[in-house]
Amino acid sequence: MIVAMLAAFAGGSYYLRTRNPAPAPAPKTLNPQSEAKSYTVRGRIEELPVPGQPSSTLQIHHEEIKSFVGRDGALGMSEMTMSFPYSSGVSLGGLSIGDEVEFLLEVNWGGSPLYQITRLTRLPADTQLNFDPAPGN
Ligand SMILES: [Cu+2]
Numbered sequence: 001m002i003v004a005m006l007a008a009f010a011g012g013s014y015y016l017r018t019r020n021p022a023p024a025p026a027p028k029t030l031n032p033q034s035e036a037k038s039y040t041v042r043g044r045i046e047e048l049p050v051p052g053q054p055s056s057t058l059q060i061h062h063e064e065i066k067s068f069v070g071r072d073g074a075l076g077m078s079e080m081t082m083s084f085p086y087s088s089g090v091s092l093g094g095l096s097i098g099d100e101v102e103f104l105l106e107v108n109w110g111g112s113p114l115y116q117i118t119r120l121t122r123l124p125a126d127t128q129l130n131f132d133p134a135p136g137n
Helices: 002-019
Strands: 037-047 059-062 065-069 075-077 080-083 100-107 115-122
Touching: 037 065, 065 100
Parallel strands: none
Antiparallel strands: 037 059, 037 100, 059 080, 065 075, 100 115
């Protein structure tokens, strides 16, 4: 009895396998929006989040990121000051405005958040960042 049931089950499963093959795995897409990328970036801290002030952010003037792939696939991001979300593992303790830092920026245009800093270290105070000189300098 049990043997008969097993045989029937095995036969049924064989039937399903042969008549309804599983769909092939989707081919890996080359769409940049679904590719997670990370960039090592240097910059200077312009603003730090202040506890109790939700509008305050981690703001960094970052160097040009030549290999950056934008949401539309465009290559490169110029130097600019912008706010960055950061992961819970990133400690900002001991950092001050004006500090020069190197950070890992993880970008996933198909994810949430779209981008965030996942690692950040302070650079030596005499680090020369590559910023365009301000007009008149
Ligand atoms: Cu930017």
